[in-house]
Amino acid sequence: MTVHIERARPSQVDALCAIERAAVQLFRGHPAWRAYAAMAIPPELLHGAVARGLVWVAIEQDEPVGFVWLDDDLGGDAVGIGELDVLPSHGRRGIGAALLEHACAWARSAGYRQVGLGTLVDVPWNAPFYAKHGFAVVDKRDPTFARAWERDRENGFPDDLRVFMSRPLSPLAADEWSVWPAPAKLNLFLRITGRRPDGYHELQTVFRLLDWGDELRLRVRADGAIRRHGELPGVPADEDITVRAARLLQARAGVALGADIGIDKRIPMGGGLGGGSSDAATVLVALNHLWGAGLDEDTLAELGRQLGADVPVFVRGRSAWAEGVGELLTPLDLPRRHYVVLDPREHVPTAALFQAPELTRNAPRATISSFVSGETAENAFEPVVRARHPRVDAALGWLGGFGRAKLSGSGGCVFLETPSELRALSIAARCPDAWNAQVAAGADRSMLHRSLARFQGAPQPEQVRHTT
Ligand SMILES: C[C@@](CO)(OP(=O)(O)O)[C@H](O)COP(=O)(O)OP(=O)(O)OC[C@H]1O[C@@H](n2ccc(N)nc2=O)[C@H](O)[C@@H]1O
Ligand SMILES: Nc1ncnc2c1ncn2[C@@H]1O[C@H](COP(=O)(O)OP(=O)(O)O)[C@@H](O)[C@H]1O
Numbered sequence: 001m002t003v004h005i006e007r008a009r010p011s012q013v014d015a016l017c018a019i020e021r022a023a024v025q026l027f028r029g030h031p032a033w034r035a036y037a038a039m040a041i042p043p044e045l046l047h048g049a050v051a052r053g054l055v056w057v058a059i060e061q062d063e064p065v066g067f068v069w070l071d072d073d074l075g076g077d078a079v080g081i082g083e084l085d086v087l088p089s090h091g092r093r094g095i096g097a098a099l100l101e102h103a104c105a106w107a108r109s110a111g112y113r114q115v116g117l118g119t120l121v122d123v124p125w126n127a128p129f130y131a132k133h134g135f136a137v138v139d140k141r142d143p144t145f146a147r148a149w150e151r152d153r154e155n156g157f158p159d160d161l162r163v164f165m166s167r168p169l170s171p172l173a174a175d176e177w178s179v180w181p182a183p184a185k186l187n188l189f190l191r192i193t194g195r196r197p198d199g200y201h202e203l204q205t206v207f208r209l210l211d212w213g214d215e216l217r218l219r220v221r222a223d224g225a226i227r228r229h230g231e232l233p234g235v236p237a238d239e240d241i242t243v244r245a246a247r248l249l250q251a252r253a254g255v256a257l258g259a260d261i262g263i264d265k266r267i268p269m270g271g272g273l274g275g276g277s278s279d280a281a282t283v284l285v286a287l288n289h290l291w292g293a294g295l296d297e298d299t300l301a302e303l304g305r306q307l308g309a310d311v312p313v314f315v316r317g318r319s320a321w322a323e324g325v326g327e328l329l330t331p332l333d334l335p336r337r338h339y340v341v342l343d344p345r346e347h348v349p350t351a352a353l354f355q356a357p358e359l360t361r362n363a364p365r366a367t368i369s370s371f372v373s374g375e376t377a378e379n380a381f382e383p384v385v386r387a388r389h390p391r392v393d394a395a396l397g398w399l400g401g402f403g404r405a406k407l408s409g410s411g412g413c414v415f416l417e418t419p420s421e422l423r424a425l426s427i428a429a430r431c432p433d434a435w436n437a438q439v440a441a442g443a444d445r446s447m448l449h450r451s452l453a454r455f456q457g458a459p460q461p462e463q464v465r466h467t468t
Pocket of ligand 2: 232234235239240241242263268269270271272273274275276277278279350409410411
């Protein structure tokens with residue numbers, strides 16, 4: 001029977017937790033059994049990892065039979081194998097090895113240079129299995145594993161039997177596909193203070209970048225062509241902002257190389273989460289690197305501005321206070337927060353909202369301190385969108401039952417800030433079926449810039465992901 005591997009979907013989370021529980025039974029009688037048996041994967045955490053594209057599942061006859069979960073919290077140029085489990089009934093068929101190779105291949109495309117893991121030295125399907133697949137035992141005091149070692153001790157794993165292992169990943173060749181993240185954003189408030197002669201509106205907003213978003217695949221072409229692979233509903237290739245971004249960069253930098261572009265779309269289109277803008281910024285930043293075009297960040301941000309008002313903040317890669325049409329940016333370090341982001345599945349047309357006669361477009365100017373104190377927290381589009389789009393109104397009403405729910409950008413996505421990931425996960429778990437709920441952490445430094453640092457072999461800007 002054939003098995004194939006694909007990215008895990010939210011609907012598979014319960015099945016994956018059950019696979020882990022079945023696989024752990026093989027440790028009965030082992031000194032680590034008590035610790036392993038006491039530690040089931042919290043389904044909400046797996047949900048988060050699935051949403052961020054870090055889990056792959058092996059499917060046989062439409063049923064999940066194994067999975068691998070990558071842990072991107074190690075830092076530096078290393079990614080971890082957080083979990084690798086196969087149903088005991090499907091063991092010894094090479095499914096675990098295939099999952100491992102799949103995850104390592106993705107990690108290599110994402111610019112990681114090593115894969116690390118913690119495992120048991122005396123269990124045949126643990127350390128000896130990984131050794132067969134290119135992993136070598138490393139010194140436990142290696143700083144890469146400091147957090148993992150600490151977690152081991154918290155979980156009561158037998159320290160003498162646990163080893164950390166690492167496998168190097170070779171750099172990508174020039175003609176291979178690479179993968180790059182394109183994070184979503186939220187507008188923590190949005191005020192419109194005036195209108196410019198060209199019809200564009202002056203606004204003030206705070207862009208909060210998230211640790212969740214789209215994934216782009218890029219491959220350099222020698223023939224100069226820019227090609228999009230796959231379909232994006234309602235967006236012909238020539239109109240796709242990623243294709244336009246690549247062409248703009250090509251012309252500005254005078255490069256003769258081209259690119260293949262693939263988009264794994266996770267951010268709802270037209271949802272006020274800046275998905276298209278972020279995709280465009282990722283293309284500018286990534287191709288600038290892959291083509292060796294050598295443009296500086298100011299030039300890339302200006303190219304971004306030509307593509308859309310929200311593109312520069314993604315090019316700069318910092319959560320920021322914004323003015324002008326969104327291009328005058330002051331980086332902000334915001335407190336650690338998680339967000340429940342709710343998609344009412346309603347496309348809200350941005351341009352029409354900016355034209356709405358009832359929109360408040362002459363608000364007094366706010367200050368950063370009035371935002372920080374919580375006094376300035378409104379979104380000028382919210383009353384207009386609530387009146388025109390009943391589904392968005394209903395989503396705000398439901399989420400508002402848990403705290404101060406807000407609209408992002410011009411909507412239709414709405415969000416709620418929470419002090420802990422668990423609180424966000426428990427609210428998201430109660431979301432009515434009609435909408436889609438996502439939990440994400442705020443990121444002061446963009447995951448795009450973490451990727452760029454990996455590809456450049458430079459030190460990481462800072463951990464993006466805040467855990468509580
Ligand atoms: C409202 C915001 C807030 O972050 O986000 P979204 O809801 O789109 O995510 C942005 O200002 C949207 O930025 P973006 O989506 O890039 O807008 P653009 O493509 O540049 O513009 C779409 C249309 O909106 C109007 N527009 C846009 C920005 C602005 N400051 N004034 C405007 O009047 C213009 O009519 C323009 O033709
Ligand atoms: N690569 C792309 N991803 C998303 N939208 C795109 C893309 N290219 C063009 N678009 C167009 O831009 C519109 C706005 O996109 P998006 O950035 O997702 O929403 P918003 O501006 O509300 O945050 C979409 O409805 C779509 O028509």
